[in-house]
Amino acid sequence: xxxxxxxxxxxxxxxxxxxxxxxxxxxxxxxxxxxxxxxxxxxxxxxxxxxxxxxxxxxxxxxxxxxxxxxxxxxxxxxxxxxxxxxxxxxxxxxxxxxxxxxxxxxxxxxxxxxxxxxxxxxxxxxxxxxxxxxxxxxxxxxxxxxxxxxxxxxxxxxxxxxxxxxxxxxxxxxxxxxxxxxxxxxxxxxxxxxxxxxxxxxxxxxxxxxxxxxxxxxxxxxxxxxxxxxxxxxxxxxxxxxxxxxxxxxxxxxxxxxxxxxxxxxxxxxxxxxxxxxxxxxxx
Amino acid sequence: xxxxxxxxxxxxxxxxxxxxxxxxxxxxxxxxxxxxxxxxxxxxxxxxxxxxxxxxxxxxxxxxxxxxxxxxxxxxxxxxxxxxxxxxxxxxxxxxxxxxxxxxxxxxxxxxxxxxxxxxxxxxxxxxxxxxxxxxxxxxxxxxxxxxxxxxxxxxxxxxxxxxxxxxxxxxxxxxxxxxxxxxxxxxxxxxxxxxxxxxxxxxxxxxxxxxxxxxxxxxxxxxxxxxxxxxxxxxxxxxxxxxxxxxxxxxxxxx
Numbered sequence: 293x294x295x296x297x298x299x300x301x302x303x304x305x306x307x308x309x310x311x312x313x314x315x316x317x318x319x320x321x322x323x324x325x326x327x328x329x330x331x332x333x334x335x336x337x338x339x340x341x342x343x344x345x346x347x348x349x350x351x352x353x354x355x356x357x358x359x360x361x362x363x364x365x366x367x368x369x370x371x372x373x374x375x376x377x378x379x380x381x382x383x384x385x386x387x388x389x390x391x392x393x394x395x396x397x398x399x400x401x402x403x404x405x406x407x408x409x410x411x412x413x414x415x416x417x418x419x420x421x422x423x424x425x426x427x428x429x430x431x432x433x434x435x436x437x438x439x440x441x442x443x444x445x446x447x448x449x450x451x452x453x454x455x456x457x458x459x460x461x462x463x464x465x466x467x468x469x470x471x472x473x474x475x476x477x478x479x480x481x482x483x484x485x486x487x488x489x490x491x492x493x494x495x496x497x498x499x500x501x502x503x504x505x506x507x508x509x510x511x512x513x514x515x516x517x518x519x520x521x522x523x524x525x526x527x528x529x530x531x532x533x534x535x536x537x538x539x540x541x542x543x544x545x546x547x548x549x550x551x552x553x554x555x556x557x558x559x560x561x562x563x564x565x566x567x568x569x570x571x572x573x574x575x576x577x
Numbered sequence: 578x579x580x581x582x583x584x585x586x587x588x589x590x591x592x593x594x595x596x597x598x599x600x601x602x603x604x605x606x607x608x609x610x611x612x613x614x615x616x617x618x619x620x621x622x623x624x625x626x627x628x629x630x631x632x633x634x635x636x637x638x639x640x641x642x643x644x645x646x647x648x649x650x651x652x653x654x655x656x657x658x659x660x661x662x663x664x665x666x667x668x669x670x671x672x673x674x675x676x677x678x679x680x681x682x683x684x685x686x687x688x689x690x691x692x693x694x695x696x697x698x699x700x701x702x703x704x705x706x707x708x709x710x711x712x713x714x715x716x717x718x719x720x721x722x723x724x725x726x727x728x729x730x731x732x733x734x735x736x737x738x739x740x741x742x743x744x745x746x747x748x749x750x751x752x753x754x755x756x757x758x759x760x761x762x763x764x765x766x767x768x769x770x771x772x773x774x775x776x777x778x779x780x781x782x783x784x785x786x787x788x789x790x791x792x793x794x795x796x797x798x799x800x801x802x803x804x805x806x807x808x809x810x811x812x813x814x815x816x817x818x819x820x821x822x823x824x825x826x827x828x829x830x831x832x833x
Contacts, residue, residue, distance in 0.1 A: 306664070309672065395591075405818070408795055410597060531777075
């Protein structure tokens with residue numbers, strides 16, 4: 293307690309910071325955990341007795357199907373981001389330093405611009421009489437308009453469009469750290485290109501891959517406005533379910549349980565990411 | 578390897594990233610009502626926007642919210658970064674971890690937890706609840722921006738200040754604050770933009786008493802195309818771009 297009186301400034305800062313985090317981060321999260329094991333109540337949202345009904349409801353075939361479909365779309369989004377982002381980050385790390393600053397800047401511009409507006413912009417392109425269909429028809433590639441909007445594909449396109457920079461940035465940072473000597477060493481030891489890629493490049497860039505997956509996969513399950521604008525009612529994300537349960541159906545325990553599902557997924561990915569980083573650290577690389 | 582292959586690839590991906598934005602901007606000047614066909618240049622959607630009183634009100638609300646959220650989160654975030662950098666205290670790792678979790682967790686998880694808290698303590702959903710929520714999700718970003726700046730900082734300076742008789746507060750004011758000023762500005766701008774663009778958290782913690790822009794746009798674009806949104810989106814884009822350039826410029830200049 294001596295330090296408290298001796299350093300009033302330090303004490304004030306710590307109280308403020310801790311107070312904020314305890315009240316607005318820890319307490320709310322505990323409330324959600326609490327709500328998930330309570331009984332649904334139309335009047336006060338939740339009430340006793342304690343029950344695991346909400347978690348049982350997660351396994352209800354109807355919702356299970358929605359969750360699996362959401363996971364599928366999120367996984368496809370992550371995969372597409374990885375396939376586009378990996379070579380992209382590689383190529384980016386090879387560009388000269390001067391241009392790199394500009395290119396990175398161009399990459400984070402979308403991050404700073406309104407994601408809702410950008411999702412809406414995609415609608416202009418993908419709509420039945422939108423730019424893509426009109427363009428392809430006037431070129432004679434297709435005879436009639438394709439149904440692009442309100443499909444699973446549209447949701448994935450929207451998610452990829454919003455989340456791609458989040459995949460590229462961590463990948464770029466691992467490629468930046470990738471030292472040329474390792475590649476040369478691998479070559480000198482007789483490894484071919486493919487072998488170098490599999491045994492040197494992939495393991496060394498793995499933390500970046502996992503960080504990218506973490507930054508894409510989870511938001512891809514939560515961004516409810518993307519299906520709302522592009523996907524129609526059949527292509528829902530976990531985020532849509534949570535939102536409906538909290539704001540429309542007023543089934544808080546179920547919404548809370550679904551959100552805990554997402555949190556657990558996050559914890560798992562963070563753990564995997566740490567593990568991969570540590571492993572590389574131990575090898576002295 | 579071929580030099581042109583990577584370049585072509587980079588260009589192609591950038592093109593894909595920017596085509597929708599360009600389309601939006603071009604169509605914001607489109608005179609046609611249907612939204613898909615080109616009907617000549619016009620500023621009618623910008624005009625419609627300015628004549629829409631609810632929209633203008635929402636715009637002001639959003640700006641005020643972003644302004645206050647950025648300011649409060651910069652203040653608290655800077656103090657947090659300083660505390661993490663300078664002090665040894667119990668639970669430092671926990672504090673760090675909590676900030677990291679806020680940054681990484683899906684927005685919607687944060688959103689419902691805050692909604693639960695606000696309803697529990699009986700806080701009327703509106704400006705105050707939005708402010709608390711926005712400050713919370715901006716906080717970690719400010720902290721890491723300031724921490725990054727502090728990590729490259731000569732530790733002997735605060736010691737010298739102390740030897741010359743400055744107490745903690747004086748030392749912070751005269752030595753640390755000037756050093757982290759660029760990071761504070763950059764963090765503030767980042768917080769401002771994050772707040773202005775947020776949809777997910779705001780959907781949960783806003784009330785009818787305080788309508789903000791992203792939510793107004795959201796309700797408009799859910800059904801069909803709204804040409805006004807093109808104009809509004811273009812304005813927001815330009816605005817964000819100016820903020821971004823400003824913050825990068827501040828950071829770059831300070832490095833020299």
